[in-house]
Amino acid sequence: MNGNLDVTGTKPNKTRKTVLSLVFGGLVGFLGATGVIALVEAGSFGTPDASQVIALLVALIYLLTGLMAALGVAAPRMGAKFLNVEDEDELLEQKQVLAASGWGMVALGLMLALIALGGPGGVLDSHLALVGAVLLGAIGTWLSMRSVKLADELMRATMNEAAATAYYFVFVVIGGWAMVSYLGYVPVPSMLDLLTLFWALVLVSAFWAAGRRGMLKQR
Structure with a gap:
């Protein structure tokens, strides 16, 4: 009887956390995308x-x-409310790996942004963009490797599966786009299109692998 009451008692909390996470x-995401579009239209990024x-x-x-993960770890009580963890204690246990992974994503995100803004029509000098991108790429790679080293067996297996899926x-x-483009069926993609696709597919692969292992279920 008590067991049933306990189970039903946890459902509202999970539902509330799910709604809070989705809304937050x-x-x-909406505010961020709106801000980027507004800056583009205002000419702050040149004429991309x-x-x-x-x-x-x-x-x-x-x-x-990356920021949500890194800041959630920095403030575990608040982070436990919107990150997919059991409680604050689990977040503290995963502090190092989540911090490394989160800041690694931030570095790689900034790397892609620098590349985009350093091309034709962008506001950054191409030499500055190249140096910054290489530096951020090195930092992001180091942090990603550190997160793999610090991860537990389940997370490491998920990371390996994500890499294979990517x-x-x-x-x-x-490869398919390059093939049909070479054969004249679709326009030739720009180098930036290919880089953006690479970034996007790596992210999709990570969520795919996590979902296959049940790590995206609300806890």
């Missing part, structure tokens, strides 16, 4: 083309996702 994530704007939006996803996604999507 959706609001942050569609490929550059899409790259900036993908970079924004990396930035927001390879196949890149092979099929980017």
